[in-house]
Amino acid sequence: MSSPTAPPILDFSPIYGNDSEAKSKLVEEVRKCCHYNGFFQITGHRVPLELQRRVMNCSKRFFDLPLDEKLQIDKNLNSFNRGYELLRSQMLEVGTGPELKEGLYIGEEIPEDHPYFLQKKLNSGPNQWPQTVSDRDEFQGTTMEYYHAVFELAKDVLAVLALTLGVETTYFDPLTDGAVATMRFLHYPAQPKDQDEKLNRGIGAHTDFGCVTLLLQDEVDGLQVLDAPTGQWLDVKPVPGAYVVNLGNLFMRMANDKYKSNTHRVINKSGRERYSIPFFFSGNPDYLCECLPNCREQDEAAKYPPITVQDMVTASYKESYGRAEAYKKEFEMKKLDQASTVAAVGA
Numbered sequence: 001m002s003s004p005t006a007p008p009i010l011d012f013s014p015i016y017g018n019d020s021e022a023k024s025k026l027v028e029e030v031r032k033c034c035h036y037n038g039f040f041q042i043t044g045h046r047v048p049l050e051l052q053r054r055v056m057n058c059s060k061r062f063f064d065l066p067l068d069e070k071l072q073i074d075k076n077l078n079s080f081n082r083g084y085e086l087l088r089s090q091m092l093e094v095g096t097g098p099e100l101k102e103g104l105y106i107g108e109e110i111p112e113d114h115p116y117f118l119q120k121k122l123n124s125g126p127n128q129w130p131q132t133v134s135d136r137d138e139f140q141g142t143t144m145e146y147y148h149a150v151f152e153l154a155k156d157v158l159a160v161l162a163l164t165l166g167v168e169t170t171y172f173d174p175l176t177d178g179a180v181a182t183m184r185f186l187h188y189p190a191q192p193k194d195q196d197e198k199l200n201r202g203i204g205a206h207t208d209f210g211c212v213t214l215l216l217q218d219e220v221d222g223l224q225v226l227d228a229p230t231g232q233w234l235d236v237k238p239v240p241g242a243y244v245v246n247l248g249n250l251f252m253r254m255a256n257d258k259y260k261s262n263t264h265r266v267i268n269k270s271g272r273e274r275y276s277i278p279f280f281f282s283g284n285p286d287y288l289c290e291c292l293p294n295c296r297e298q299d300e301a302a303k304y305p306p307i308t309v310q311d312m313v314t315a316s317y318k319e320s321y322g323r324a325e326a327y328k329k330e331f332e333m334k335k336l337d338q339a340s341t342v343a344a345v346g347a
């Protein structure tokens with residue numbers, strides 16, 4: 001058996017050109033990746049390197065702020081998933097500790113009179129901007145410029161995914177029109193080198209919830225993808241300017257499990273701070289996710305009933321945050337237990 005290899009790096013530029021042979025080759029390679037584990041990297045896209053550098057600089061400026069200033073925009077203060085998330089808030093992998101990462105959640109600017117806000121659509125509301133970050137206008141401007149650039153790229157990726165399914169590039173327009181996407185600035189502090197691999201995660205083993213994720217990493221590695229057939233964890237080495245693209249659970253469901261949403265994790269053992277910016281494309285909240293064309297044989301049934309983007313993603317969030325809450329409660333109970341034991345001994 002050949003040894004497993006990390007997600008391939010694909011040149012995306014044929015999609016913007018007229019070389020139909022190069023385009024077909026790209027589509028074929030993407031299709032192969034979708035069947036294998038749903039992960040690939042792309043270069044040759046249209047998001048400028050210079051914009052990626054500016055947005056990474058914004059992210060670092062934010063995380064450098066004192067904790068009390070970051071907590072002024074605590075994401076627990078609103079119900080629409082925007083703002084700052086403290087270290088150790090999430091726990092995606094059963095049996096591990098809360099995750100060693102902090103984040104800033106950003107999305108399309110949705111004012112409080114917008115129908116999406118009024119109807120409580122998925123992650124829809126005003127962004128929570130840090131008031132004390134240096135060069136605040138530039139911070140907001142760059143962040144939104146980047147958000148919109150990656151949104152466009154996500155649409156291009158979906159157009160290619162449509163081609164892999166043998167349908168028109170416009171097939172996903174009803175999914176992308178009015179789509180909701182969430183971007184996270186993430187910061188992983190350096191984990192001590194000798195820390196127990198089993199228990200400490202930057203982000204625990206998980207699959208993504210939505211349709212497709214586009215991830216920008218800095219030059220510090222730490223991201224790993226599980227090679228299901230061999231059980232090995234493969235490093236996804238950072239490639240300057242590239243996006244790691246992976247399919248989420250929603251896309252796998254629509255593809256009747258023919259395309260994969262694969263398990264991945266981050267352990268930052270580099271001894272350095274790590275920064276990344278994942279962009280989670282969910283889709284129009286009202287879009288009804290049904291089995292996609294050419295994803296089943298004629299007599300094969302769809303494995304899943306239709307579900308809206310809104311319902312599918314909301315259910316996934318509830319599950320993962322519920323786990324972190326349950327863990328913290330258990331942890332607090334243990335501390336209380338120990339305190340009462342100590343008190344009894346000391347009495």
Ligand SMILES: O=C(O)CCC(=O)C(=O)O
Binds near residue numbers: 266
């Ligand atoms: O930071 C990374 O490299 C991966 C992040 C990730 O998997 C996620 O946020 O879902």
Ligand SMILES: [Fe+2]
Binds near residue numbers: 264
């Ligand atoms: Fe992920």
